[in-house]
Each structure stands twice: as structure tokens, then as C-alpha cells.
Amino acid sequence: MSLITDTFKRGSMGGSGDRHGLASGESRDPIGLAIAGLNKLAQSDLIDRVGLRRQTERLVFTATRSGFRTATVAGRQFGKVQRRSAAGQRPVATSGPRGVFDLTPTEDEQMLVDVVTDYATEVVRPAAADADEACAAPDAVLAAGQEIGLPILGLPESLGGISEERSAMAGALVAEALARGDMGLAVAALAPGSVATAIGLWGTASQQETYLPAFTGEDAPVAALALTEPTVLFDVLSPATTATRDGDGFVLEGVKTAVVRGAEAELFVVGAQLDGSPTLFLVESGTEGLTVEGDPSMGVRAASLARLELTGVRVPAEAVLGTTDGATYAECVRLSRLAWCALAVGTGQAVLDYVTGYVNEREAFGEPISHRQAVAFMVADIAIELQSMRLLTYKAASRAAAGKDFAREVALARQLCASKGMKIGLDGVQLLGGHGFVKEHPVERWYRDLRAVGIMEGSVLV
Structure with a gap:
């Protein structure tokens, strides 16, 4: 994210101006500066430097049920932060409607869509067929997505994001633009940022300070939401996975499917039933009792879907994300x-x-x-x-x-x-x-x- 950081520091775009009319020395709000920087990146030779205009060499992850079954990756060590104040920062809602049912994107939202559309057209679409066949997203494609800020697009500036305030509308526009390139690669690229967004929305101050710095750095961790289960007539609001109180923590038991890039993930947001209410838990990949196996699907194959098994997984009390009354889970x-x-x-x-x-x-x-x-x-x-x-x-x-x-x-x-x-x-x-x-x-x-x-x-x- 060096380009974005430099853009914030300069406070303006260099040169006599860009195609969005930002002249030299002219200041913009943070999201405008950031997205102008992203637009400049999309027009640069990044996609040539990472070799995405030709066949890329990559380590192929063959997601077959018999292909692998391992403990989850050890992952990085997230520095635990303890704070007396339990409440974390909460993104503020965007301003009210600009008219009667006015769904026209703002200027900054449109600029963001333009950048992501370029990425989807020039980077994602050419790699889609091979990624679908290999059941894996090429590292170069994911790295390019990180360069344009996908892991932190759902975070406000106060939590390390690039926008002044979080907007679900902007997130929907980004997801739509990415899927025009390929849905499987879009899901693979958006999954880590989804976990970061969840922590930004519902995390405590301690959780935000423990995990979010990793997402805002240059090497964002792979992370995944794990809500789906292999149950006939599955009702996501009534998960079969359970969380049982045990001393000052919880023990999780259950199975999750369709976990995006599960074999590589370092952090999971797991949904489980706690005292009759569905609740979200933060579970690090190195936790004892977690195992993962390939779970190939008919579609979105590039997302490297996996099955996550939780057997006696112990997590501390501070692993709860949001409320335990089901409200946070339902909003998720x-x-x-x-x-x-x-x-x-x-x-x-x-x-x-x-x-x-x-x-x-x-x-x-x-x-x-x-x-x-x-x-x-x-x-x-x-x-x-x-x-x-x-x-x-x-x-x-x-x-x-x-x-x-x-x-x-x-x-x-x-x-x-x-x-x-x-x-x-x-x-x-x-x-x-x-x-x-x-x-x-x-x-x-x-x-x-x-x-x-x-x-x-x-x-x-x-």
C-alpha cells in the first residue's frame, strides 16, 4: 500500500493534473486522494510487472477431498492487546439520501469502481479460466488486489482504511465490478477484507488493535468467514456448530463448509450456537483442534473452498465478536x-x-x-x-x-x-x-x- 500511503502524505497528486481534474497542489478529502492514487495505479505497468499479461507460474492448489487433509496453517502471531474499554471504534453511517430513491454513485464511489473495473478487466478476467481449473487464485492476481487496497476497503480511515467512512454501497459496487471479471476470483480477493470489515464493525478495541494492523500492512493475512455447514436444508440462522462455556472461555464443536481459501487462512470468523443464540467467534488458525480439507465445488472454484472441522477448539472469552444475543450474527x-x-x-x-x-x-x-x-x-x-x-x-x-x-x-x-x-x-x-x-x-x-x-x-x- 505504499502508493496509497504516499498519496496521503503528499496531500495532492503530482504533475499538472490527472484525468479527474485534480491539479497540482490541490487538496482533496482522504478518500478522493486515495482513490485517485488507485486510479493512477490501475493505469500503470503493475500488471505487466507482475506478469499477468502472460501465463504465470504458480503453485497449484488441487482442492480434492482426498488431496489434502491437514491441520490449519500455523499463521502469524497476532499480538494480543488488552484494554479496559470493551467498545471498539464504530464506523459512522454515510450521509442521508441525496434525493428520492437516488442510487447514483458519488464521485468518489465512481472513481473507485473505475479502478476496480480496470483491475477486473485487465487482471482478473484473463486469469479466470486457469484459476477455475486449478481451484486456486494465482498469487499475482491476489497481490495486485492487495495493491489496490481490497483488504481495507471496508474499513474507515480511523481504523487504517482508505476512506473517511465505511459505505456498504461502495462495497456492493466493488463486488459487482470484480464479479464482472470472475466471481470465483472476486470471492477469493474479497474474503480477507470481509473479516477485516467484520472486526471493524463489531470488534472490541482490543480485537481491533490486535488484528487490524495486520490487514493494513503490506502483507495482509488470509482470513475467512465460516458460516455455511454441510446440513440438509441448512438454515444459516440456526447453525449446528456449538459453543459451550468452559471456565473463562468457550469450546467450539462442528463443521463448516465453503470456507474461502481455508487451507491458507490464518484467521477465521466462525458462527456457532451459544446459549440458544447464534454468535460469531474469532478463531486463529493455529488453535488446537482445527483441521481443514479440500471441499471442491461446482462453482466459484477459484476461491479454493475448504471444509473446516472444529473438534474441542478452545477459545478465550475475548474471542466473541460482537454481541451474543444473535443481533451481530444476523447483521453479518x-x-x-x-x-x-x-x-x-x-x-x-x-x-x-x-x-x-x-x-x-x-x-x-x-x-x-x-x-x-x-x-x-x-x-x-x-x-x-x-x-x-x-x-x-x-x-x-x-x-x-x-x-x-x-x-x-x-x-x-x-x-x-x-x-x-x-x-x-x-x-x-x-x-x-x-x-x-x-x-x-x-x-x-x-x-x-x-x-x-x-x-x-x-x-x-x-
């Missing part, structure tokens, strides 16, 4: 569902963009197949359903950003994104005919990814 689930809706919108947009070009170029009987009503109507349906998904997601995100209750809005958005997202993926495959069934075209991968929206719980949040 809602913010996670909001993130998955944004990912669905981004992937759906990728499908629409791809099939539009395909049906206009593909000819049959001497004319483009888009001249056929059946084809044109199907593309139009994708556009209509996608826009409805986007509007519901943005409305939920805007209410969350304003500090208002958004339970109803996110429930509606998730229902629509889960059902229509799968239909968009299916229609995309149908429109390509036989080409939709082969890996030469990315639509089959997007179809598999979109099916995760109604299944995955946790993993990422905004």
Missing part, C-alpha cells in the same frame, strides 16, 4: 447476502455483455442470429432481470450505508438474485447453443458460479 448474514447479490449482478452483467456480442456476430441462414425473435427476446429478458436485480441490490445497499434497517430489502434482493441469476446463467448457455456447453467460452463457468448465490452463506460481506 444480511451483509453477506448483500455481497452475494452484488456478485450475482456483476456476473449477470458479464453474461449479458458476452451473449450480446455473440448473437450479433454469429450468423445462421445468412444473417445474425440476433435477428431471430426468440434470440432477441431472450437477450432482452436477461437485461430486464439483471436491471431488477441491480435496483433491489442497490436499494438494500443504500439503506445499509445510511444506517437504516435493510432486512426486508436484502431478503427481496437475495430471492430475486438467486432465482433470476441462475436463469441468466442458463439463458446465456442456451444462447450459445453447443458453444455454451464447452469451456472455450466462459458462459458455462458463469452459469456454475451463479448457482452459488442461493447456496453460499457468509464467505464475503460488504
Whole structure:
């Protein structure tokens, strides 16, 4: 994050000005400076220096159930900080709506989206097919994501982030932009920042001072939310994993699935039932009783999903994240569902963009197949359903950003994104005919990814 740090120190962008109109010596608010710096980075030769314009060499993580089963990585030693004050800093809500149902991104949000879109187009999309096949995100792609600040985008400046205040709307826009490149790589890149965001939202002062400095440094730890379980008709609000009081701490027992980059993770946020209420716990990877094994899935394969088993895992009392009455856990689930809706919108947009070009170029009987009503109507349906998904997601995100209750809005958005997202993926495959069934075209991968929206719980949040 050296470029961002330098940008803050200078207080202005060098030179006579940039494409956003920031002249030399002109000051901006912190988020404007930071994002201007990120835009400059996106236009630099970083992607060439990390070798992402050609086939990259990487250590392939083959996530097969029989491929590995190990104790979790020892990870770094997080310096424990003890404070008398239990309450940590809390991000303030963004300003109220700028108009009646005005979902137009602010200037700074749009600048941020531009940077992430460049990253998704130039870095993520070219690496997506190989990452899906290898069930692993290339190190170079993740490093480039860290360079543009993905691990700390959900943190306010007061906690080491780059924005003056946290915004769920900005987080949703980022998730959407990343998913236009590839949903699997988007999830892999966003997972560590989701844990940092959770600690920023609900952590005590001690937890924030213990863990957040690692995320704001140059070598952010791999971290993951672990809420999903391998249970038939799984209800995320009633986890089977249990937390039992034991002396001055707790003992966790259970199994979690769909844990993003679980084999590499150094810190987990685990959901468990405590005294009849779902509660979040911070669990370091070196804790005795944790084991991880590959848990390959049909979609989002680049996220290196794993199964986490907790057998007699003892954690101290200060490992509880947020409240123990279920309120924090429920808010975590809602913010996670909001993130998955944004990912669905981004992937759906990728499908629409791809099939539009395909049906206009593909000819049959001497004319483009888009001249056929059946084809044109199907593309139009994708556009209509996608826009409805986007509007519901943005409305939920805007209410969350304003500090208002958004339970109803996110429930509606998730229902629509889960059902229509799968239909968009299916229609995309149908429109390509036989080409939709082969890996030469990315639509089959997007179809598999979109099916995760109604299944995955946790993993990422905004």
C-alpha cells in the first residue's frame, strides 16, 4: 500500500493534473486522494510487472477431498492487546439520501469502481479460466488486489482504511465490478477484507488493535468467514456448530463448509450456537483442534473452498465478536447476502455483455442470429432481470450505508438474485447453443458460479 500511503502524505497528486481534474497542489478529502492514487495505479505497468499479461507460474492448489487433509496453517502471531474499554471504534453511517430513491454513485464511489473495473478487466478476467481449473487464485492476481487496497476497503480511515467512512454501497459496487471479471476470483480477493470489515464493525478495541494492523500492512493475512455447514436444508440462522462455556472461555464443536481459501487462512470468523443464540467467534488458525480439507465445488472454484472441522477448539472469552444475543450474527448474514447479490449482478452483467456480442456476430441462414425473435427476446429478458436485480441490490445497499434497517430489502434482493441469476446463467448457455456447453467460452463457468448465490452463506460481506 505504499502508493496509497504516499498519496496521503503528499496531500495532492503530482504533475499538472490527472484525468479527474485534480491539479497540482490541490487538496482533496482522504478518500478522493486515495482513490485517485488507485486510479493512477490501475493505469500503470503493475500488471505487466507482475506478469499477468502472460501465463504465470504458480503453485497449484488441487482442492480434492482426498488431496489434502491437514491441520490449519500455523499463521502469524497476532499480538494480543488488552484494554479496559470493551467498545471498539464504530464506523459512522454515510450521509442521508441525496434525493428520492437516488442510487447514483458519488464521485468518489465512481472513481473507485473505475479502478476496480480496470483491475477486473485487465487482471482478473484473463486469469479466470486457469484459476477455475486449478481451484486456486494465482498469487499475482491476489497481490495486485492487495495493491489496490481490497483488504481495507471496508474499513474507515480511523481504523487504517482508505476512506473517511465505511459505505456498504461502495462495497456492493466493488463486488459487482470484480464479479464482472470472475466471481470465483472476486470471492477469493474479497474474503480477507470481509473479516477485516467484520472486526471493524463489531470488534472490541482490543480485537481491533490486535488484528487490524495486520490487514493494513503490506502483507495482509488470509482470513475467512465460516458460516455455511454441510446440513440438509441448512438454515444459516440456526447453525449446528456449538459453543459451550468452559471456565473463562468457550469450546467450539462442528463443521463448516465453503470456507474461502481455508487451507491458507490464518484467521477465521466462525458462527456457532451459544446459549440458544447464534454468535460469531474469532478463531486463529493455529488453535488446537482445527483441521481443514479440500471441499471442491461446482462453482466459484477459484476461491479454493475448504471444509473446516472444529473438534474441542478452545477459545478465550475475548474471542466473541460482537454481541451474543444473535443481533451481530444476523447483521453479518444480511451483509453477506448483500455481497452475494452484488456478485450475482456483476456476473449477470458479464453474461449479458458476452451473449450480446455473440448473437450479433454469429450468423445462421445468412444473417445474425440476433435477428431471430426468440434470440432477441431472450437477450432482452436477461437485461430486464439483471436491471431488477441491480435496483433491489442497490436499494438494500443504500439503506445499509445510511444506517437504516435493510432486512426486508436484502431478503427481496437475495430471492430475486438467486432465482433470476441462475436463469441468466442458463439463458446465456442456451444462447450459445453447443458453444455454451464447452469451456472455450466462459458462459458455462458463469452459469456454475451463479448457482452459488442461493447456496453460499457468509464467505464475503460488504
